[in-house]
Amino acid sequence: MEALLFIAFLRPKFTGISPIYINKMVRYIALSLLLILTxxxxxxxxxxxxxxxxxxxxxxxxIRPANEKTAxxxxxxxxxxxxxxxxxxxxxxxxxxxxxxGNTWEEITFKTLDPGSGFICDIQGLSDKIAFLSYYSYxxxxxxxxxxxxxxxxxxxxxxxxxxxxxxxxYDVNNGLAFGDPGEDGFFEISHTTNxxxxxxxIESDHSIESAYDNEFGVYGDFVISGNYVFTRSDYDRIFYxxxxxxxxxxxxxxxxxxSSALWGLACNxxxxxxxxxxxxDTDAFYVYKRxxxxxxxxxxTPADSNGYVTGMAAIPGTQTIxxxxxxxxxxxxxxxxxxxxxxGNTWxxxxxxxxYRTGFTQFLNASVGYACxxxxxxxxxTDNVFVYNGSPLTGxxxxxxxxxxxxxxxxxAVNELYVELKDDNICDYYIYLHDLKGKLIGKKIxxxxxxxxxxxxxxxxxxxxxxxxxxxxxxxxxxxxxx
Numbered sequence: 001m002e003a004l005l006f007i008a009f010l011r012p013k014f015t016g017i018s019p020i021y022i023n024k025m026v027r028y029i030a031l032s033l034l035l036i037l038t039x040x041x042x043x044x045x046x047x048x049x050x051x052x053x054x055x056x057x058x059x060x061x062x063i064r065p066a067n068e069k070t071a072x073x074x075x076x077x078x079x080x081x082x083x084x085x086x087x088x089x090x091x092x093x094x095x096x097x098x099x100x101x102g103n104t105w106e107e108i109t110f111k112t113l114d115p116g117s118g119f120i121c122d123i124q125g126l127s128d129k130i131a132f133l134s135y136y137s138y139x140x141x142x143x144x145x146x147x148x149x150x151x152x153x154x155x156x157x158x159x160x161x162x163x164x165x166x167x168x169x170x171y172d173v174n175n176g177l178a179f180g181d182p183g184e185d186g187f188f189e190i191s192h193t194t195n196x197x198x199x200x201x202x203i204e205s206d207h208s209i210e211s212a213y214d215n216e217f218g219v220y221g222d223f224v225i226s227g228n229y230v231f232t233r234s235d236y237d238r239i240f241y242x243x244x245x246x247x248x249x250x251x252x253x254x255x256x257x258x259x260s261s262a263l264w265g266l267a268c269n270x271x272x273x274x275x276x277x278x279x280x281x282d283t284d285a286f287y288v289y290k291r292x293x294x295x296x297x298x299x300x301x302t303p304a305d306s307n308g309y310v311t312g313m314a315a316i317p318g319t320q321t322i323x324x325x326x327x328x329x330x331x332x333x334x335x336x337x338x339x340x341x342x343x344x345g346n347t348w349x350x351x352x353x354x355x356x357y358r359t360g361f362t363q364f365l366n367a368s369v370g371y372a373c374x375x376x377x378x379x380x381x382x383t384d385n386v387f388v389y390n391g392s393p394l395t396g397x398x399x400x401x402x403x404x405x406x407x408x409x410x411x412x413x414a415v416n417e418l419y420v421e422l423k424d425d426n427i428c429d430y431y432i433y434l435h436d437l438k439g440k441l442i443g444k445k446i447x448x449x450x451x452x453x454x455x456x457x458x459x460x461x462x463x464x465x466x467x468x469x470x471x472x473x474x475x476x477x478x479x480x481x482x483x484x
Contacts, residue, residue, distance in 0.1 A: 046338060046352045046394050047359055047372055047387035052096065052105035062221055062361045063371035063386055064124055069101050071363075071371055072125035073386070074133070095120065097151060099128045102371060102388035108151035111135070118143075121220040122167045130173060132197065134165045134220065142180065144168055146197050160191035160200030166218035167232070169225060170197075177246040179232055181218050182211040188218065190246060207248040209240050224268035224315075229293075231274040237263040239276065255289035255298035265361075267322060269315040269344065275301070275322060277310045286310045286326065290345050301345025304438045308337065312362040312372055319367050320344045321398045325359040333357055339439075342400050349470075350441030351394060351433070359387055367399045368392075392474035393429040393446070403476035405452065409469055413483040416460040422471055424452045432457075433470040442467070459484055 063073040074095040096105045110133060118137040125131035133145040133154075142165030145154045159165055161180035170176040174196050180189035187205040216234050223232040230242045231252065239252040252274060261280040268274045271293060278287045285306045289298045303324075312325035321342045328335035336359055338352040357374060364370035370389035396403060405424035412418075420432055430447040432455060442462070447453045459467075462484045470479040 045355055046390060047355065047357070048102075048390045049357055049374075049385050050102055050105070050388055052386055061373055062122070063363055063373055065363060065365040065369055065371060066125040066127055066131075068365070068369055069099055070125060070128040071098050071102060072096070072123050072131050073371075073373070074120045074123050095123050095131075095133060095151070097125065097128070097131070101369070102386060105386070106151075110145050110147070110151065110154045121165060124167075124169060126170055126173060132168050132170060132176070134168050134178075136164060144178070144197060157197050158200065159193075159197075160202045161189035163189050164217065164220075166220040167223050168197075169223065169230070171245065175245075177230065179218055179223065179246070182216065186211045188240075188249075190249065192246065203247060209238075209249050209251065212236065212238065222265050224266050224274065226268045226270060226272040229268070229272035231266055231268055233263060233266060239263075239266070239274065241274065243272075252291060253296055253298065255287075255291075255300070257287045257289070258283060261287060264310045265313060267313045267315040269320065269322070270317060273344070275313070275315060275345070277313050277324070279309050284308075288313075288322075288324070288345065299345075301341070303339055303341075303348035305348075305440060308335075311336075311358070311360045311375055314362040314364050314370065316364045316370070316398055317366050319399050321367070321400075323362055323364070323370075323398075325362060325372060327358065330358075337441075340398065342398060347439060349433070349435055349439040351397070352444075353441055357385065357387070364389070367395050393431050393472055395472075395474045396476040397431075397470065397472040401476040403471065403473065403478040405471075405478070407471055407478045407480055409480050409482045414459050415484075416458065418457045418459050418469075418482060420453075420455045420457060420469055420471070422452045426473075426475075427451045428473045428475075430471055430473050433468075433472075435468045435470065437466055437468065 061073055063071050065071040094107050094109050096107050098105045118135055121134040121136060123133045129148055129150045131147050135143045135145055137143055142159060142161055143156045144159045145156055147154045159178040163181035163183050166179050168176060168178045174194055176193045176197055178191045183189045185205055187208040187210050190208055191200040191202045193200045213236050216236050219233055219235055228243055228245050230246050233239045239254060240249050241252045242249045257278040258280050260282045261278040264277045264279050266274055266276055273293055274291045276289050286309060287302045290301045291298050308326040308328045310324055310326050314323050321340055322345055324339040326337050333356050334354045336355050337350055339348050340351045341348045360373040360375040362372045368391040372387040374385040405422050408421045410419050427449055432445045434442045464484055466481055466483050468479055468481050470477060
Protein backbone atom coordinates (compact mmCIF):
# COMPACT_ATOMS: atom_id res chain seq x y z
CA MET A 1 0.00 0.00 0.00
CA GLU A 2 1.32 3.40 -0.91
CA ALA A 3 0.88 6.47 1.23
CA LEU A 4 2.22 9.71 -0.18
CA LEU A 5 2.70 12.77 1.96
CA PHE A 6 4.06 16.12 0.87
CA ILE A 7 5.49 18.48 3.44
CA ALA A 8 6.60 21.92 2.36
CA PHE A 9 7.51 25.09 4.12
CA LEU A 10 5.97 27.96 2.21
CA ARG A 11 7.15 31.52 2.56
CA PRO A 12 3.98 33.52 3.17
CA LYS A 13 3.00 36.09 0.57
CA PHE A 14 4.09 39.65 0.93
CA THR A 15 4.53 42.52 -1.49
CA GLY A 16 6.95 41.84 -4.31
CA ILE A 17 7.88 38.24 -3.41
CA SER A 18 5.97 35.08 -4.22
CA PRO A 19 5.75 32.10 -1.88
CA ILE A 20 8.51 29.50 -2.20
CA TYR A 21 8.89 25.95 -1.12
CA ILE A 22 11.78 25.51 1.25
CA ASN A 23 11.56 21.83 1.84
CA LYS A 24 9.66 18.84 0.60
CA MET A 25 9.62 15.65 2.59
CA VAL A 26 8.14 12.86 0.54
CA ARG A 27 8.17 9.25 1.51
CA TYR A 28 6.19 6.10 1.37
CA ILE A 29 6.37 2.26 1.25
CA ALA A 30 6.49 0.38 4.51
CA LEU A 31 9.21 -2.25 4.75
CA SER A 32 9.06 -5.36 6.88
CA LEU A 33 12.06 -5.54 9.18
CA LEU A 34 13.19 -8.93 10.46
CA LEU A 35 14.89 -8.99 13.85
CA ILE A 36 17.39 -11.79 13.62
CA LEU A 37 19.09 -11.38 16.96
CA THR A 38 17.47 -12.55 20.14
CA UNK A 39 18.23 -9.38 22.07
CA UNK A 40 15.97 -6.32 21.92
CA UNK A 41 17.03 -3.65 19.41
CA UNK A 42 14.87 -1.01 21.05
CA UNK A 43 17.37 -0.74 23.89
CA UNK A 44 20.18 1.75 23.49
CA UNK A 45 18.70 4.22 21.02
CA UNK A 46 21.02 7.14 20.35
CA UNK A 47 18.28 9.81 20.67
CA UNK A 48 16.60 10.62 23.99
CA UNK A 49 13.08 12.00 23.59
CA UNK A 50 12.31 15.14 25.63
CA UNK A 51 8.78 16.48 25.95
CA UNK A 52 9.12 20.26 25.87
CA UNK A 53 5.42 21.11 26.26
CA UNK A 54 5.46 24.29 24.20
CA UNK A 55 2.53 26.57 24.96
CA UNK A 56 2.15 26.94 21.20
CA UNK A 57 2.24 23.89 18.90
CA UNK A 58 5.57 23.14 17.28
CA UNK A 59 6.25 21.35 14.00
CA UNK A 60 9.98 20.91 14.53
CA UNK A 61 12.81 23.07 13.26
CA UNK A 62 16.58 23.36 13.63
CA ILE A 63 17.82 23.26 17.21
CA ARG A 64 21.05 25.25 17.36
CA PRO A 65 23.40 24.44 20.27
CA ALA A 66 25.35 27.38 21.68
CA ASN A 67 27.47 25.47 24.20
CA GLU A 68 27.44 22.21 26.17
CA LYS A 69 24.27 23.13 28.07
CA THR A 70 22.50 25.80 26.00
CA ALA A 71 20.54 25.49 22.76
CA UNK A 72 17.93 27.69 21.05
CA UNK A 73 15.11 26.86 18.67
CA UNK A 74 11.64 28.01 17.68
CA UNK A 75 8.38 26.35 16.82
CA UNK A 76 5.67 27.09 14.30
CA UNK A 77 2.24 25.81 13.49
CA UNK A 78 1.30 24.49 10.09
CA UNK A 79 -1.76 24.46 7.90
CA UNK A 80 -2.67 22.58 4.75
CA UNK A 81 -2.32 24.69 1.62
CA UNK A 82 -4.13 24.22 -1.74
CA UNK A 83 -1.29 21.98 -2.99
CA UNK A 84 -1.70 19.51 -0.10
CA UNK A 85 1.53 20.83 1.35
CA UNK A 86 2.28 22.01 4.87
CA UNK A 87 2.59 25.78 4.96
CA UNK A 88 4.00 28.16 7.52
CA UNK A 89 1.45 30.10 9.47
CA UNK A 90 2.32 33.44 11.00
CA UNK A 91 0.74 33.23 14.43
CA UNK A 92 3.75 32.50 16.66
CA UNK A 93 5.93 34.96 18.48
CA UNK A 94 7.92 32.63 20.70
CA UNK A 95 11.24 30.85 20.67
CA UNK A 96 12.62 28.19 22.99
CA UNK A 97 15.79 27.78 25.04
CA UNK A 98 17.37 25.04 27.13
CA UNK A 99 20.15 25.69 29.65
CA UNK A 100 20.41 22.14 30.98
CA UNK A 101 21.44 20.20 27.89
CA GLY A 102 17.94 19.70 26.51
CA ASN A 103 16.25 18.15 29.54
CA THR A 104 13.92 21.10 30.05
CA TRP A 105 12.93 23.95 27.75
CA GLU A 106 11.74 27.48 28.39
CA GLU A 107 9.39 29.22 25.98
CA ILE A 108 10.34 32.86 25.43
CA THR A 109 8.14 35.60 24.00
CA PHE A 110 10.03 38.14 21.94
CA LYS A 111 7.08 39.93 20.33
CA THR A 112 3.60 40.94 21.45
CA LEU A 113 1.97 42.02 18.19
CA ASP A 114 -1.23 40.47 16.91
CA PRO A 115 -1.04 37.21 14.92
CA GLY A 116 -0.60 37.69 11.22
CA SER A 117 2.01 40.42 11.43
CA GLY A 118 5.00 38.32 10.35
CA PHE A 119 6.95 35.14 11.04
CA ILE A 120 10.22 33.76 12.40
CA CYS A 121 12.91 32.74 9.90
CA ASP A 122 15.75 31.46 12.09
CA ILE A 123 17.48 31.82 15.44
CA GLN A 124 21.06 31.58 16.71
CA GLY A 125 22.20 31.70 20.31
CA LEU A 126 25.75 32.48 21.36
CA SER A 127 25.18 31.66 25.03
CA ASP A 128 22.38 31.28 27.54
CA LYS A 129 22.06 35.08 27.50
CA ILE A 130 22.82 36.22 23.93
CA ALA A 131 20.69 35.25 20.93
CA PHE A 132 19.75 36.67 17.51
CA LEU A 133 16.42 35.99 15.86
CA SER A 134 15.63 36.63 12.17
CA TYR A 135 12.08 37.83 11.58
CA TYR A 136 10.00 39.17 8.71
CA SER A 137 7.40 41.82 9.48
CA TYR A 138 4.75 42.50 6.86
CA UNK A 139 4.72 46.16 7.84
CA UNK A 140 8.40 46.77 8.60
CA UNK A 141 10.22 44.24 6.43
CA UNK A 142 13.19 42.15 7.63
CA UNK A 143 14.10 42.65 11.29
CA UNK A 144 16.81 41.23 13.49
CA UNK A 145 15.84 40.74 17.15
CA UNK A 146 18.62 40.63 19.74
CA UNK A 147 18.65 39.69 23.42
CA UNK A 148 21.50 39.94 25.91
CA UNK A 149 19.60 38.73 28.97
CA UNK A 150 18.27 35.33 27.93
CA UNK A 151 15.13 36.66 26.27
CA UNK A 152 13.78 38.91 29.01
CA UNK A 153 14.30 41.93 26.76
CA UNK A 154 14.73 42.23 23.00
CA UNK A 155 15.87 45.03 20.72
CA UNK A 156 15.54 45.28 16.96
CA UNK A 157 17.91 46.45 14.27
CA UNK A 158 17.88 46.81 10.51
CA UNK A 159 20.28 44.22 9.07
CA UNK A 160 20.95 46.46 6.08
CA UNK A 161 18.67 44.82 3.54
CA UNK A 162 15.28 45.58 2.11
CA UNK A 163 14.28 42.22 0.65
CA UNK A 164 14.13 39.33 3.11
CA UNK A 165 16.33 38.13 5.95
CA UNK A 166 16.94 34.39 5.47
CA UNK A 167 19.45 33.87 8.25
CA UNK A 168 22.06 35.50 10.47
CA UNK A 169 25.25 33.96 11.85
CA UNK A 170 27.50 35.47 14.51
CA TYR A 171 31.09 34.30 14.78
CA ASP A 172 31.37 35.99 18.18
CA VAL A 173 29.52 38.69 20.09
CA ASN A 174 30.71 41.38 17.67
CA ASN A 175 31.13 39.92 14.19
CA GLY A 176 28.09 38.71 12.28
CA LEU A 177 26.88 37.88 8.77
CA ALA A 178 23.35 38.28 7.36
CA PHE A 179 22.06 36.69 4.15
CA GLY A 180 19.00 38.03 2.34
CA ASP A 181 17.09 37.61 -0.91
CA PRO A 182 18.03 39.41 -4.14
CA GLY A 183 17.46 43.16 -4.00
CA GLU A 184 16.13 45.43 -6.71
CA ASP A 185 19.42 45.11 -8.63
CA GLY A 186 19.01 41.31 -8.84
CA PHE A 187 21.91 40.48 -6.50
CA PHE A 188 21.53 38.68 -3.17
CA GLU A 189 21.71 41.15 -0.30
CA ILE A 190 24.49 40.19 2.15
CA SER A 191 25.64 42.35 5.04
CA HIS A 192 28.13 42.37 7.91
CA THR A 193 28.39 43.79 11.40
CA THR A 194 31.42 44.32 13.63
CA ASN A 195 29.60 45.83 16.60
CA UNK A 196 27.23 43.09 17.69
CA UNK A 197 24.49 43.93 15.23
CA UNK A 198 24.08 47.60 16.10
CA UNK A 199 24.92 48.61 12.52
CA UNK A 200 25.32 46.64 9.29
CA UNK A 201 27.19 47.18 6.02
CA UNK A 202 25.91 45.72 2.74
CA ILE A 203 28.59 44.19 0.50
CA GLU A 204 28.94 45.49 -3.06
CA SER A 205 27.01 43.62 -5.76
CA ASP A 206 30.21 42.56 -7.55
CA HIS A 207 31.08 40.51 -4.47
CA SER A 208 27.61 38.97 -4.23
CA ILE A 209 25.65 36.43 -6.31
CA GLU A 210 23.30 37.48 -9.08
CA SER A 211 19.88 35.88 -9.26
CA ALA A 212 19.70 33.45 -12.20
CA TYR A 213 15.92 32.94 -12.25
CA ASP A 214 12.78 34.96 -11.81
CA ASN A 215 11.64 34.80 -8.20
CA GLU A 216 14.82 33.08 -6.98
CA PHE A 217 15.22 33.39 -3.22
CA GLY A 218 17.42 32.21 -0.41
CA VAL A 219 16.38 29.36 1.90
CA TYR A 220 16.03 30.51 5.44
CA GLY A 221 17.94 28.62 8.06
CA ASP A 222 19.89 26.51 5.55
CA PHE A 223 23.54 27.48 5.86
CA VAL A 224 26.70 25.81 7.19
CA ILE A 225 29.97 27.25 8.49
CA SER A 226 33.52 25.86 8.61
CA GLY A 227 36.28 28.28 9.59
CA ASN A 228 36.23 31.12 7.07
CA TYR A 229 33.96 29.16 4.73
CA VAL A 230 30.22 29.71 4.48
CA PHE A 231 27.84 27.66 2.31
CA THR A 232 24.19 28.36 1.59
CA ARG A 233 21.74 27.89 -1.28
CA SER A 234 18.76 29.22 -3.18
CA ASP A 235 15.35 27.68 -3.68
CA TYR A 236 16.50 26.73 -7.19
CA ASP A 237 19.10 24.40 -5.62
CA ARG A 238 22.05 26.62 -6.52
CA ILE A 239 24.80 26.30 -3.88
CA PHE A 240 26.84 29.40 -2.98
CA TYR A 241 30.00 29.74 -0.92
CA UNK A 242 32.33 32.31 0.59
CA UNK A 243 35.89 31.65 1.75
CA UNK A 244 36.25 34.93 3.66
CA UNK A 245 33.38 34.84 6.14
CA UNK A 246 30.86 36.19 3.66
CA UNK A 247 32.68 39.21 2.27
CA UNK A 248 32.74 37.79 -1.28
CA UNK A 249 30.77 34.96 -2.88
CA UNK A 250 30.83 32.47 -5.75
CA UNK A 251 28.86 29.44 -6.91
CA UNK A 252 30.03 26.07 -5.63
CA UNK A 253 28.75 24.22 -8.67
CA UNK A 254 26.29 21.39 -8.31
CA UNK A 255 26.47 17.60 -8.41
CA UNK A 256 24.40 15.77 -11.00
CA UNK A 257 21.67 13.85 -9.18
CA UNK A 258 18.67 12.40 -11.06
CA UNK A 259 16.51 15.07 -12.67
CA SER A 260 13.54 14.31 -10.42
CA SER A 261 15.51 14.99 -7.23
CA ALA A 262 15.48 18.12 -5.07
CA LEU A 263 18.18 19.44 -2.76
CA TRP A 264 17.12 18.71 0.80
CA GLY A 265 19.91 20.53 2.61
CA LEU A 266 23.58 21.04 3.38
CA ALA A 267 26.21 20.03 5.92
CA CYS A 268 29.90 20.92 6.15
CA ASN A 269 32.86 19.23 7.84
CA UNK A 270 35.97 20.71 9.46
CA UNK A 271 37.81 20.58 6.13
CA UNK A 272 35.19 22.90 4.56
CA UNK A 273 33.91 20.09 2.35
CA UNK A 274 30.24 20.83 1.82
CA UNK A 275 27.85 17.85 1.73
CA UNK A 276 24.54 18.00 -0.15
CA UNK A 277 21.61 15.60 0.29
CA UNK A 278 19.00 15.14 -2.44
CA UNK A 279 15.64 13.41 -2.14
CA UNK A 280 14.19 11.80 -5.25
CA UNK A 281 10.45 11.69 -5.46
CA ASP A 282 9.75 9.12 -8.14
CA THR A 283 12.49 6.56 -7.41
CA ASP A 284 12.09 6.41 -3.62
CA ALA A 285 15.79 7.02 -3.06
CA PHE A 286 18.13 9.71 -1.79
CA TYR A 287 21.60 10.79 -2.91
CA VAL A 288 24.49 12.37 -1.02
CA TYR A 289 27.43 14.26 -2.56
CA LYS A 290 30.57 15.84 -1.11
CA ARG A 291 32.51 18.71 -2.70
CA UNK A 292 36.30 18.61 -2.80
CA UNK A 293 37.54 21.95 -1.53
CA UNK A 294 40.72 21.89 -3.64
CA UNK A 295 39.29 21.24 -7.11
CA UNK A 296 35.60 21.95 -6.57
CA UNK A 297 34.54 18.52 -7.86
CA UNK A 298 31.62 16.62 -6.36
CA UNK A 299 31.92 12.96 -5.32
CA UNK A 300 28.97 10.63 -4.87
CA UNK A 301 29.03 9.36 -1.27
CA THR A 302 25.52 7.91 -1.27
CA PRO A 303 25.10 4.95 1.13
CA ALA A 304 24.72 1.52 -0.49
CA ASP A 305 21.19 1.32 0.90
CA SER A 306 19.75 4.63 -0.27
CA ASN A 307 16.11 3.66 -0.05
CA GLY A 308 14.14 6.21 1.87
CA TYR A 309 14.03 9.93 2.35
CA VAL A 310 16.44 12.22 4.21
CA THR A 311 14.91 14.23 7.03
CA GLY A 312 18.09 15.39 8.79
CA MET A 313 21.84 15.59 8.16
CA ALA A 314 24.85 16.97 10.05
CA ALA A 315 28.63 16.79 9.95
CA ILE A 316 29.88 16.42 13.52
CA PRO A 317 32.58 19.01 14.37
CA GLY A 318 35.95 17.62 15.34
CA THR A 319 35.38 14.34 13.49
CA GLN A 320 35.03 12.87 10.01
CA THR A 321 31.53 11.71 10.90
CA ILE A 322 28.37 12.51 8.93
CA UNK A 323 25.02 11.64 10.49
CA UNK A 324 21.82 11.22 8.45
CA UNK A 325 18.25 10.72 9.62
CA UNK A 326 16.02 9.03 7.04
CA UNK A 327 12.75 7.13 6.85
CA UNK A 328 11.01 4.61 4.61
CA UNK A 329 7.36 5.17 5.47
CA UNK A 330 6.32 8.50 6.92
CA UNK A 331 3.27 6.97 8.58
CA UNK A 332 5.39 4.41 10.43
CA UNK A 333 7.49 5.71 13.34
CA UNK A 334 9.47 2.48 13.30
CA UNK A 335 10.82 3.15 9.80
CA UNK A 336 13.00 6.09 10.87
CA UNK A 337 16.72 5.24 10.76
CA UNK A 338 19.96 7.03 11.68
CA UNK A 339 23.01 6.39 9.49
CA UNK A 340 26.60 7.31 10.34
CA UNK A 341 29.68 7.55 8.18
CA UNK A 342 32.82 7.87 10.28
CA UNK A 343 35.18 8.26 7.30
CA UNK A 344 33.69 11.22 5.48
CA GLY A 345 31.17 9.25 3.44
CA ASN A 346 33.26 6.35 2.12
CA THR A 347 31.36 3.78 4.20
CA TRP A 348 28.09 3.94 6.12
CA UNK A 349 26.61 2.12 9.11
CA UNK A 350 23.10 2.08 10.50
CA UNK A 351 23.47 3.07 14.15
CA UNK A 352 19.81 3.29 15.15
CA UNK A 353 16.52 2.01 13.73
CA UNK A 354 13.04 0.96 14.89
CA UNK A 355 13.20 4.17 16.90
CA UNK A 356 9.47 4.70 17.38
CA TYR A 357 9.69 8.41 16.63
CA ARG A 358 10.29 10.74 13.67
CA THR A 359 13.75 12.32 13.82
CA GLY A 360 14.27 15.37 11.61
CA PHE A 361 16.82 18.20 11.38
CA THR A 362 20.04 17.50 13.28
CA GLN A 363 22.60 19.92 14.69
CA PHE A 364 25.79 19.06 16.60
CA LEU A 365 28.13 21.12 18.73
CA ASN A 366 30.68 18.29 18.97
CA ALA A 367 30.76 14.49 19.15
CA SER A 368 29.00 14.55 22.54
CA VAL A 369 26.33 17.25 22.13
CA GLY A 370 23.66 17.18 19.43
CA TYR A 371 19.93 17.61 18.84
CA ALA A 372 17.24 16.53 16.43
CA CYS A 373 13.71 17.81 16.01
CA UNK A 374 10.66 15.58 15.75
CA UNK A 375 8.64 15.72 12.54
CA UNK A 376 4.90 15.60 13.17
CA UNK A 377 2.81 12.81 11.72
CA UNK A 378 -0.07 14.89 10.39
CA UNK A 379 -1.64 18.33 10.32
CA UNK A 380 -3.69 17.87 13.47
CA UNK A 381 -1.02 16.50 15.79
CA UNK A 382 1.98 18.81 16.11
CA THR A 383 4.83 17.47 18.16
CA ASP A 384 5.90 18.60 21.60
CA ASN A 385 9.18 16.67 21.52
CA VAL A 386 12.81 17.33 20.77
CA PHE A 387 15.53 14.69 20.73
CA VAL A 388 18.85 14.95 22.51
CA TYR A 389 21.80 12.90 21.30
CA ASN A 390 22.75 10.85 24.33
CA GLY A 391 26.46 10.63 23.54
CA SER A 392 28.07 7.70 25.33
CA PRO A 393 28.53 4.92 24.42
CA LEU A 394 28.42 5.86 20.70
CA THR A 395 30.93 8.71 21.02
CA GLY A 396 33.94 6.43 20.63
CA UNK A 397 32.67 5.22 17.26
CA UNK A 398 31.82 8.71 15.98
CA UNK A 399 35.27 10.04 16.90
CA UNK A 400 37.00 6.91 15.53
CA UNK A 401 39.14 6.43 18.61
CA UNK A 402 40.54 2.90 18.96
CA UNK A 403 39.31 0.94 21.94
CA UNK A 404 42.29 -0.47 23.84
CA UNK A 405 40.30 -3.28 25.45
CA UNK A 406 40.70 -6.88 24.24
CA UNK A 407 37.82 -8.07 22.02
CA UNK A 408 37.26 -11.75 21.16
CA UNK A 409 34.63 -13.45 18.96
CA UNK A 410 34.17 -17.23 19.17
CA UNK A 411 33.53 -19.65 17.66
CA UNK A 412 34.53 -18.20 14.31
CA UNK A 413 33.06 -19.48 12.00
CA ALA A 414 29.83 -19.62 14.02
CA VAL A 415 26.79 -21.83 13.38
CA ASN A 416 24.10 -21.10 15.95
CA GLU A 417 25.69 -18.97 18.65
CA LEU A 418 28.40 -16.33 18.70
CA TYR A 419 30.08 -15.21 21.92
CA VAL A 420 31.32 -11.62 22.20
CA GLU A 421 33.83 -11.16 24.99
CA LEU A 422 35.47 -7.90 26.03
CA LYS A 423 38.15 -7.57 28.69
CA ASP A 424 38.50 -4.05 30.08
CA ASP A 425 39.56 -2.47 33.38
CA ASN A 426 37.11 0.44 33.10
CA ILE A 427 33.47 0.36 34.17
CA CYS A 428 31.27 1.96 31.52
CA ASP A 429 28.37 1.48 29.09
CA TYR A 430 28.86 -0.33 25.78
CA TYR A 431 27.01 -0.76 22.49
CA ILE A 432 27.32 -4.07 20.66
CA TYR A 433 26.45 -3.71 16.98
CA LEU A 434 25.96 -6.46 14.40
CA HIS A 435 26.11 -5.31 10.75
CA ASP A 436 26.35 -6.97 7.39
CA LEU A 437 29.23 -5.90 5.15
CA LYS A 438 27.06 -3.18 3.54
CA GLY A 439 26.53 -1.52 6.91
CA LYS A 440 22.93 -2.64 7.40
CA LEU A 441 22.07 -2.94 11.08
CA ILE A 442 20.97 -6.45 11.99
CA GLY A 443 20.92 -5.97 15.74
CA LYS A 444 22.16 -3.85 18.62
CA LYS A 445 22.44 -4.25 22.37
CA ILE A 446 23.50 -1.96 25.18
CA UNK A 447 25.50 -3.35 28.11
CA UNK A 448 25.25 -1.02 31.08
CA UNK A 449 27.96 -0.12 33.59
CA UNK A 450 30.15 -3.14 33.37
CA UNK A 451 33.86 -3.96 33.59
CA UNK A 452 34.03 -5.94 30.38
CA UNK A 453 31.37 -8.47 29.39
CA UNK A 454 30.63 -11.92 27.99
CA UNK A 455 27.55 -11.85 25.71
CA UNK A 456 25.91 -14.58 23.63
CA UNK A 457 24.25 -13.78 20.28
CA UNK A 458 21.93 -16.16 18.49
CA UNK A 459 23.00 -16.16 14.84
CA UNK A 460 21.15 -19.31 13.75
CA UNK A 461 18.79 -17.34 11.45
CA UNK A 462 21.54 -15.44 9.68
CA UNK A 463 22.24 -16.41 6.07
CA UNK A 464 25.70 -17.80 5.44
CA UNK A 465 28.24 -15.07 4.89
CA UNK A 466 30.55 -12.58 6.58
CA UNK A 467 29.44 -10.06 9.23
CA UNK A 468 30.86 -7.34 11.45
CA UNK A 469 30.62 -6.95 15.22
CA UNK A 470 31.42 -3.49 16.57
CA UNK A 471 31.83 -2.69 20.25
CA UNK A 472 32.01 0.94 21.32
CA UNK A 473 31.90 3.10 24.43
CA UNK A 474 32.51 6.76 25.23
CA UNK A 475 36.24 6.51 24.58
CA UNK A 476 36.66 4.25 21.56
CA UNK A 477 35.50 1.38 19.37
CA UNK A 478 36.71 -1.91 17.96
CA UNK A 479 35.35 -3.92 15.00
CA UNK A 480 35.91 -7.61 14.18
CA UNK A 481 34.49 -9.83 11.46
CA UNK A 482 33.10 -13.31 11.75
CA UNK A 483 31.79 -15.92 9.34
CA UNK A 484 28.42 -17.65 9.64
